[in-house]
Amino acid sequence: MANKPDLLPGTLDMLILKTLTRAPLHGYGIAQAIKQLSDEVLTVEEGSLYPALQRLLLQGWVKAEWKMTETNRRARYYTLTSAGRKQLGIELSEFEQMIAAISRVLQNA
Amino acid sequence: MANKPDLLPGTLDMLILKTLTRAPLHGYGIAQAIKQLSDEVLTVEEGSLYPALQRLLLQGWVKAEWKMTETNRRARYYTLTSAGRKQLGIELSEFEQMIAAISRVLQNA
DNA sequence: AGCCTATACATAGATAATCTATATATCACG
DNA sequence: CGTGATATATAGATTATCTATGTATAGGCT
Numbered sequence: 001m002a003n004k005p006d007l008l009p010g011t012l013d014m015l016i017l018k019t020l021t022r023a024p025l026h027g028y029g030i031a032q033a034i035k036q037l038s039d040e041v042l043t044v045e046e047g048s049l050y051p052a053l054q055r056l057l058l059q060g061w062v063k064a065e066w067k068m069t070e071t072n073r074r075a076r077y078y079t080l081t082s083a084g085r086k087q088l089g090i091e092l093s094e095f096e097q098m099i100a101a102i103s104r105v106l107q108n109a
Numbered sequence: 110m111a112n113k114p115d116l117l118p119g120t121l122d123m124l125i126l127k128t129l130t131r132a133p134l135h136g137y138g139i140a141q142a143i144k145q146l147s148d149e150v151l152t153v154e155e156g157s158l159y160p161a162l163q164r165l166l167l168q169g170w171v172k173a174e175w176k177m178t179e180t181n182r183r184a185r186y187y188t189l190t191s192a193g194r195k196q197l198g199i200e201l202s203e204f205e206q207m208i209a210a211i212s213r214v215l216q217n218a
Numbered sequence: 219a220g221c222c223t224a225t226a227c228a229t230a231g232a233t234a235a236t237c238t239a240t241a242t243a244t245c246a247c248g
Numbered sequence: 249c250g251t252g253a254t255a256t257a258t259a260g261a262t263t264a265t266c267t268a269t270g271t272a273t274a275g276g277c278t
Contacts (some may be wrong), residue, residue: 008207009118009235009264015211018218028255037217041210048236050257055235073244075255092215098117099208101150102124106201108146109127118235118264137226157265159228182273184226 006043012052014095015042017061017080017088024065026075027053053078061087115152121161123204124151126170126189126197133174135184136162162187170196 007015019025019033030053031044056062061084069075080088116124128134128142139162140153165171170193178184189197 007236008120008211011117011211012235015214015218018215021218026255027257033218034214037214038210039213041206042214045237046255046257047238047259051235054257069254071245071254073254097150101147102117102120104148105124105143105146105151106127109124109130109142116265121264135226136228154266155226155228156230156267160264163228178225180225180274182225 006045007048011095012044012048013056013061014088014091015044016049016052016056017084017091020062020078020080020084021088024077024079026067026069026077028075030078056084059087060084115154116157120204121153121157122165122170123197123200124153125158125161125165126193126200129171129187129189129193130197133186133188135176135178135186137184139187165193168196169193 015034016030019030019037025033027049031046031049034042034044053062053064056078057064061081062078063081064076064078066074067077124143125139128139128146134142136158140155140158143151143153162171162173165187166173170190171187172190173185173187175183176186
């Protein structure tokens with residue numbers, strides 16, 4: 001990481017998959033959603049976002065389709081696959097386990 | 110990271126500093142403390158631990174002293190400095206802010 | 219005596235995830 | 249006609265973690 005990360009490393013894939021649970025979104029929209037839902041605390045840089053989406057495609061956790069946006073711009077829409085939905089479940093439970101473990105250390109040390 | 114990290118990346122320094130708030134500890138003891146307090150969920154590998162301690166020394170957040178353990182082995186004891194205590198405060202609040210932001214995304218996406 | 223496990227520190231090199239910086243292109247607005 | 253927002257993408261740097269390895273000693277077991 002260059003200086004202070006805008007994200008907790010290791011959580012980006014989970015956040016992306018989560019934003020796709022309601023409806024397909026394009027990359028730019030995913031980044032906006034994460035920023036807005038987090039009240040501007042989390043920022044997904046392009047250099048993190050697009051490589052992450054490539055990873056997710058390669059793993060088969062999302063699929064992509066070129067479409068036009070409402071404002072008539074070309075964009076690549078990502079849809080969660082069933083494998084992706086399963087993966088999200090795994091990542092969510094691992095994350096919660098980690099956070100719970102960290103909390104125990106922080107409370108008892 | 111090689112495969113699945115044993116830690117959430119970016120949280121190790123905070124965890125180490127926290128384990129030193131009660132009393133000085135040596136490296137091996139820090140790793141044990143984190144493991145035990147987290148109910149074996151978090152494991153600090155030596156290859157992560159010792160470089161992290163060097164970083165903390167360089168930053169002036171801990172100081173080190175060679176001593177003998179209770180079982181008569183030589184070990185390097187680390188003590189939190191006042192700058193380290195301040196840094197811990199910063200890292201704790203940043204971490205909590207991150208977790209809160211992630212939770213908002215996970216709940217509202 | 220010899221062996222193994224746990225304790226204790228340390229470094230080299232691999233891997234991976236993030237960042238910064240750059241590039242392209244189009245739309246809407248002033 | 250320029251600027252800002254929308255939209256995608258890649259190259260390269262930085263950094264944090266891991267795996268693997270090496271050293272050394274204490275204590276217990278056979």
